[in-house]
Amino acid sequence: MPLKELEVRYASRRSKDYKLGDGGGLYLLVRPTGSRLWRMKYRFDVSAKTLPQGSAQAA
Numbered sequence: 001m002p003l004k005e006l007e008v009r010y011a012s013r014r015s016k017d018y019k020l021g022d023g024g025g026l027y028l029l030v031r032p033t034g035s036r037l038w039r040m041k042y043r044f045d046v047s048a049k050t051l052p053q054g055s056a057q058a059a
């Protein structure tokens with residue numbers, strides 16, 4: 001299920017990193033510092049990889 005803009009905007013920081021899934025391997029990583037990073041998880045051959053997509057700007 002895709003994330004809504006308000007879910008991304010109001011994702012609050014916690015004591016540990018956590019992920020909000022957007023579907024198809026894309027997720028928003030929320031750091032304890034409050035930064036939000038888009039990441040894409042994928043497989044190449046047998047190993048799992050993570051591709052950074054950029055940051056989500058807080059308004």
